[in-house]
Amino acid sequence: MTNWKSVYEKWNAFQSLDSQLKKELDDLQTNQEKLEDAFYKELTFGTGGIRGVLGVGTNRMNIYTIRKAVHGLAEYLLNNVVNVKDRGVVVAYDSRYMSREFAIETAKTLGVFGIRTYVFKTIRPTPLLSFAVRFLGTAAGVMITASHNPPEYNGFKVYNEDGGQMVPNEANKIIEAIQQIENELEIPVVEQEVLEQQELLIWIDEEVDNAYLQQLKQITKLPVEEVKQEKDLNIVFTPLHGTAYSLVTKGLEQLAFTNVSVVEEQAKPDPEFSTVASPNPEEHQAFSMAIELGKKVDADILLGTDPDADRLGVAVKNEIGDYTVLTGNQLGALLVDYILSHTNKVLLSNYRLLKTIVTSELGQAVAKSYGVKTINTLTGFKYISEKIHQFDSTGEAFAFGYEESYGYLISSFTRDKDAVQAAVMASEMAYYWKQQGKSLLDALDGLYEKHGYYREGMSSLTLEGMAGTEKIALIMNTIRENSFKEIAGYRVEQVEDYLVSERYITSTGEIETIELPQENVLKFILQNNNWVCLRPSGTEPKIKCYFGTCGASLSESEETLGVFKERINQVINEIIS
Missing domain, CATH: 3.30.310.50 (Alpha-D-phosphohexomutase, C-terminal domain)
Structure with missing residues (x-):
């Protein structure tokens, strides 16, 4: 990149710089180290998009970073995807600082190209965005989120027309388009009111949610007659101040899980994630309040989703009445076993388990015992999504996909890790084992004894x-x-x-x-x-x-x-x- 000082000077001299960012830039004048860090490089596409600390500079998330990424996306779409302007792009956002603003900036930038943007009126989970791309038939999707990162972060994830995160050959073309942009400060935009008048910005409400919930009903492995029976399972759920509350509670309700207690202090969206050190269900401290409530209501299982609801953590009551937080690998292996044991044996030979190269080999051992082949991918759920898409031409069938970092996909109606699906299926699995007089920990011990x-x-x-x-x-x-x-x-x-x-x-x-x-x-x-x-x-x-x-x-x-x-x-x- 050009010498960082010259980039900084360009920003500092820009007369129309956003007023809040201008104030931040003025405040940085006395801190050379922070100033350098803000400008020494540009945020680059990593796992599915860009992510970084909010603030002023090319190495920060701000409206100019967003405009540059969206401009590159628009150029890529118009050159590589058919009927882009009519199909449009769908955008969702989570509860973080600037998420809604960045969603609107995305529409304002796409509008210059005459590309219609569908934007959700309120916050939504990442898996719903993946589903929305497929349901609405859009040319692409954008999710504004930094997943489980600290409050000072935000991010921009891009989805292809299949509903999966962009894979390298797609992302590289976007990067090439971005690199052609000479000045991120002068990227043109169309104002929101004009976009609405021209129907280039369409606000969407619960139509997509309802269609998703209809699909969610279908993932159950329970016998038909059992689906609507009230379930003897006591559940505690925390969305960790994020987006999962509505879909998870409705999804559980559809399967007649009526004993669901929500951690109220963590039910409301909060960009500060004020009750946790980190809004990451991989971190055991994130379960502190859920454990406290679990003990009060004698819960069998605790569910925790990260802010954009693509990761699920689960804790289970152990023999001394405390709660053990399962690792992503442990929950994944349990789900592999439950799903495959409830799948028609005639079909198993054509089914495929998808996991990443850093995910436990226990899942592969379990799948092998059912005659199911495992396919390993690189780290990142985009590669699992890409494999599912390839199955359309190979004739192979998707059984389950997961990674060690709490990401699971049960049914391919979404094409990214989906904590809503996983929360419902984990509850169903816990209910199944409870009917056998066992907890998920007992079931896990059984897998260890059998497979290692x-x-x-x-x-x-x-x-x-x-x-x-x-x-x-x-x-x-x-x-x-x-x-x-x-x-x-x-x-x-x-x-x-x-x-x-x-x-x-x-x-x-x-x-x-x-x-x-x-x-x-x-x-x-x-x-x-x-x-x-x-x-x-x-x-x-x-x-x-x-x-x-x-x-x-x-x-x-x-x-x-x-x-x-x-x-x-x-x-x-x-x-x-």
Whole structure:
């Protein structure tokens, strides 16, 4: 990028700069480090779009960042998708700061090209946006969200006409179009009132919600006669100040789950997420209030969704009356088992389980026991969605898709991870096992006994700013050039380098081709069914390390995990120090 100071000066000299952003820019004059961080690079497309801290600058989320991304999207659509102006683009947004404003900016920018935009009147979950693209037949979709990031973040996710997040070959064309834009400050827009008069901005209400709920009814595995019977299951639900309240409660009501208690303090949308340290159901602290309410009402299961309702966390009452929060891998394996055990056996051979390369192998072992093949994808649900789309031509059938970070898809009427579907199915599964006199923890123990004691873990290191980006690159390059022969005493049997799409077999020196898109990921397959994987995050200034083990007992697997984490952290610290 051009020298950051010249970019800053361009913004500072721009007479029509948004007044709030102008004030922020003036406040930054005395802080050279923050000023540099705001302008030293442009926000780039990562996992499905752009995401960043709100504020002034090219490295921040603001109306100019949005306009630039939307302008690139419009150019891409007009050159690559048919009948764009008539079909239009649908836009949804969550409860974060500036989400509604960014949704309107999207419409204002598309309007210059004569592209109609459908915008929801109020906040909606990400999976509903994915569904809306398919239901309305639009050329694309946009979701304004930063998912479970802290309050100071927002983001812009782009969906293709199939309802899945843009995959690299699509995103790269948008990036090319964005790079042609010389000045993000001078991108033209059409005012909202004009768009409404010309019917280039159409506000949508509950029509899409109702159609989604009709589809949601169909995912149940319960016998027809049981669907409308009141269910003996006590549920606590928290939307963590986000978008899931309406669809989850209505979805549960459709299956006659009548004992649902909502954490009222977390039911209202709140951009500050004021009752949690992080609005992420992967973090156990996010369940504190749900656990408190669960104990009061003697709940069997606790459900927690992130702000844009694409991730679901579940906690289950254990034998001492406390609550155990399931990992994403554990809930995923349970759902694989429940869904496949309630699927017609004649159809199973054509079904496919989809999961990512950093997701537990337990799900694959469960699927194999039902005769179902597993297909691994790169990290990011866009790749799972892409595979589902490919099934239209291969004739394969989608069974279930999931990733370790609490993302699940039960039915492909949406094409992104869907916490609404997952919340309903997890409740149904808990009800099924309760009828057998078991909890989900008992069911999980059964899977471990049958398939092996799989355990997984993840650690991440945040390295912010330009220096952080350089350190993350240094870590990946150093490990790539000095590949492990063993990790904590476990021999490396295969090295998978997704940047060059190669798998190296250490015992023979043979090299195999990995039939997946190229991405900066390294995975080490170790002896005894263990593995370690490193990848920079696509949406945050982090390097993530994933670990998988399978021992003779849970305690053995936990011990091995700890050893792996310690060794990898030691290597990373040596590199950056």
